[in-house]
Structures are given as structure tokens and as C-alpha cells.
Amino acid sequence: MSDMIARGLAQKLISNYKTAKGKNLFNSTNKTIGYYVDGVTGSLKNDIASQNATEFIPVEPNKRYTASRTTYYAIYDSNKNRIAGSNTSSANSLTVTIPSNGAFIRLSVADAYLSTYQFELGDFSTLYQPFIGNYTTLSGMKVDYNDIVNLDYFKLTKAKNLFNSFNRTIGYYVDGLTGALKNDIASQNATEFIPVEANKKYTANRTTYYAIYDVNKAYITGANASTATPLTLTIPANGAFIRMSVRDDYISTYQIEEGDTSTAYSAFTPPYPVLNGVKVDYKDISNVSDVTNKWYGKTMNIIGDSITYGLNATTPYGALVASALGMKFNNYGISSSTIAVKSSDPTGRNPMVSRFSSMDDSADLVIVAGGTNDWMYDWTPLGDMSSRNNNEFYGALHNICLGLLSKYKGKQLLFMTPIKRAQAPYDQPNSVNANSKTLKQYGEIINEVCSYYGIPVLDMHNECTIFPFIQEQVDLLIPDKTHPNDAGQKIMANRLTGFLKQLA
Numbered sequence: 001m002s003d004m005i006a007r008g009l010a011q012k013l014i015s016n017y018k019t020a021k022g023k024n025l026f027n028s029t030n031k032t033i034g035y036y037v038d039g040v041t042g043s044l045k046n047d048i049a050s051q052n053a054t055e056f057i058p059v060e061p062n063k064r065y066t067a068s069r070t071t072y073y074a075i076y077d078s079n080k081n082r083i084a085g086s087n088t089s090s091a092n093s094l095t096v097t098i099p100s101n102g103a104f105i106r107l108s109v110a111d112a113y114l115s116t117y118q119f120e121l122g123d124f125s126t127l128y129q130p131f132i133g134n135y136t137t138l139s140g141m142k143v144d145y146n147d148i149v150n151l152d153y154f155k156l157t158k159a160k161n162l163f164n165s166f167n168r169t170i171g172y173y174v175d176g177l178t179g180a181l182k183n184d185i186a187s188q189n190a191t192e193f194i195p196v197e198a199n200k201k202y203t204a205n206r207t208t209y210y211a212i213y214d215v216n217k218a219y220i221t222g223a224n225a226s227t228a229t230p231l232t233l234t235i236p237a238n239g240a241f242i243r244m245s246v247r248d249d250y251i252s253t254y255q256i257e258e259g260d261t262s263t264a265y266s267a268f269t270p271p272y273p274v275l276n277g278v279k280v281d282y283k284d285i286s287n288v289s290d291v292t293n294k295w296y297g298k299t300m301n302i303i304g305d306s307i308t309y310g311l312n313a314t315t316p317y318g319a320l321v322a323s324a325l326g327m328k329f330n331n332y333g334i335s336s337s338t339i340a341v342k343s344s345d346p347t348g349r350n351p352m353v354s355r356f357s358s359m360d361d362s363a364d365l366v367i368v369a370g371g372t373n374d375w376m377y378d379w380t381p382l383g384d385m386s387s388r389n390n391n392e393f394y395g396a397l398h399n400i401c402l403g404l405l406s407k408y409k410g411k412q413l414l415f416m417t418p419i420k421r422a423q424a425p426y427d428q429p430n431s432v433n434a435n436s437k438t439l440k441q442y443g444e445i446i447n448e449v450c451s452y453y454g455i456p457v458l459d460m461h462n463e464c465t466i467f468p469f470i471q472e473q474v475d476l477l478i479p480d481k482t483h484p485n486d487a488g489q490k491i492m493a494n495r496l497t498g499f500l501k502q503l504a
Helices: 003-015 315-325 352-358 372-376 393-407 439-453 471-477 488-502
Strands: 015-023 031-033 049-056 064-067 071-077 082-086 094-097 106-108 120-121 134-138 153-158 169-170 188-191 202-203 209-213 219-222 231-234 241-247 256-258 272-275 300-306 328-333 365-369 412-414
Touching: 169 315, 169 328, 169 352, 209 231, 300 315, 300 352, 300 439, 315 328, 315 488, 352 393, 365 393, 372 439, 393 412, 412 488, 471 488
Parallel strands: 300 328, 300 365, 365 412
Antiparallel strands: 015 134, 031 049, 049 106, 064 094, 064 120, 071 082, 071 106, 153 272, 169 188, 188 241, 202 231, 202 256, 209 219, 209 241
């Protein structure tokens, strides 16, 4: 794009800017390290270890704000004199109403929660979003990738080929009779949910299993047929998405396009905006943020258990993350899989410590999501930090970390702690297994081992809003109290996507 067009675009954007706030009001870079806020006096103290005091966060009188954890806090007037506060701390969210003369709030945040703490306007604690401060809007829209392509003076141009090979679920195919994903046919891949327009025709260059869905991604129709001849479909009046099955050997040549004719293959390219007939490169657009994505086009391996596999869900969280970030996804989730090896049954439950070495070597991101079955089934002894024995939980974790650091030199590694579960007999939040440990404590062991190697951990146990101990959450997110459904998988995906963006 020419400099003249770039400058003109920037000037047009600047002339229409309006300042808005990000959701999360806690800026972790603006904190007083080693101190906490005394809610009784409003002053800072340092007699509790590993604490941080936030800056004076501006708030509006008579409005309600919610913190993702209950912590010590104090509210101040416009002169920063204390008005109210409290010295209470728990894992539950905290909602406060700002007094009529309130202007600021300060909160205490423990070191362990700096990367996940959120303070926001409203009555509820919502999914975590990193602090982004003030940003610009244009006609009520945040100015970033998703808004730029919708500006009136842009024309959005789509690629001919709608199949993005980076966004697929490896090892699965689409059942055209139900719309669900299955894995009982080898060497298959399921496309993402590809947006389509109602009553229009689309043609794939090979006939494959497919399913069409409505705007809520509920199955409408489909077919299970496979031939080398092209397939032309007419989207029903209520159709909004399509998913196709693509065999491994056709990934590099598969195409689905609008129209009733299969044309010469063209590789997928993302939608891009055109200004006055010139393609706009996002890197050339001044004063626009969030238009780059470190993970786009990269490969992600996730090794895990039935939750990673996607049991009881249409699409596993890993595939949703890959779709959001434009990544290739290798799903190494196997139902009932454990971290460690049982000495009396070395191959039982497909231990991850025995499987990780066979994962795709080319991955740019490797995620380990296990431990729930080790805890639930009292699978092995725990051991301790000195253990390197695969028949102990500590030892198997150490060996996975050591093996991944060697296998994926210089690549990003990440562990996730297990989400909460309520399967009998361990059906209470503080249930302990035969090792006299809670599931939360197994997560703490994962944190302990990973911190030894400097490997980041996403604490899904404490920070994923799936709580299978109340019926409303069970009905909505996790019907069997162990495996999230589509809504629960989406919550996991949103949390992981946000975390990965921070790593970027």
C-alpha cells in the first residue's frame, strides 16, 4: 500500500477516534510490590509476604465493581482519603458498591494471582482479559483487526478457497448424519465451522462427509459419501456454517468455494480489506492495535485425557483455540489417560509420560493437560520433588518436563492444572483421594514441578469458571460433573486463548 494511502487511512481513523476502557481495570505493571492494602485504614502494610498493592484505580460513585477474587481492599474519595474497606480474603469473587463520594479503590493481589487477577465494572466476574488500558473506537467499535474489516470505506475481499488447513481437528471426521465429530476412521481431519450464506451454492473439489449447521451451530443436514468427484451443495434458508471431512492426503489440495463449479486450486488466505482498489496490509495501518498474532500459522500439540479429547462435546477446547488463533492443532487427548505409570499395569490408562515422545516434532507450542485421572483413580504414589520415577506422580511430571525441554528446544511449553470435578466418590470440593490429597493439591504439585523448570502453568483448577458442585453449573456446562459440554469447552478455550495471547 502506498504511503499516501496509509497516511490518509491513518488520518481518517484518527479523526474519528473515541477513547474507551478495557474490561480489566487492574494493571499488573502499576503495583507496589511487597505491600498490601489495609482495608481498615487504607494504608499500605508489608507484614504479609508475597503481596502487591494496586495503584489507585479510578471508579465511579454508586456503581458496582467485581474482583475475580476476594482480597483486602479500600475505597477512597477524590482526595484519596479512605472511606470504606475490608480485610477478607478468599477464592470467591468480590462485588463492591462504590459510595456516593467514592473516586478510587486499591486492592491487594497475591503474587500467585498477578497474571490472572481481574477487576471490572458490573455485578459478575467474567472471563479473564489482560489489562489493555484505554483504546480507541470508531463509530462505537474498537479499532482492531475485527473492526477494520467492517469500516464503511473498506471493501472486504475474501479468498476463493474457504478451507483453512491450519484450522482443523486432526484425527476426526464430520458425521454427516449427526454433525458430531468422530474418530473411528483413520487419517481424517474435520474443518472448522466455515461460515456460509443461506440459499447460496458452494462446491468442494472432492465429495466428502459434511454437515450444515444453523447460526447456533445446531446440525441441520449433511451426508456421508466420499468420491473423487466434486460436490456442490445448496445451503438451506437457515444455514450458517458447514464442516467438511478431509483426508490427510488431500489437505494440501482441498478446496471449497462459493459457486456451482470446482475451479483451479488456490491456497487459503485470510479475508483482507481493500481501500480504493488497493489491498491494505495491516502492518501499514497506523494507530491500530491487535492486528498481529504470533500464533497464526503455528502448530499446537495438546496431550491430555478425555477432556482434551473432547468427550461429551462436539468440538474440543483445543480446536476452538486453534480456530481463534489460526493454528494447526494436533490433539493427543486420550480418554482415561494419566500422567504417571502404574507399576503393576505399565500400559494401563495410556500414561502421558509414555506418549509425549511420539508427538509431532515440529510443534511450536506444546500443552500438557493432565492429572485428573491420577487423582481420581489413586493411580500411583505421589513421590516427592527428588523423584524421577515414572511410577510416581512427581517423577513422571519431572520426566515429562525434561523430555519436552529436550524435544522442543526453544519452543513454548505450557501445563494446565485439572478443572474441578465432582464424580463420586470424590464429589465434594475438598474430597481427598487415597494419597490424602485434593485435586487442587495435585494442581499445586504440577505448579511446583513446572516452576522448577521455568515452565508456565495455566491454573484451570482455580481460574476456570466451571464449578460442578452446584446444579445450575452442572446443567449448563458439565452434565456428568467431569467432562465439559460444548459450553464448558468454550469457557476452557476462551481462558486458554487469553493466556496464550499473554505469552505472545
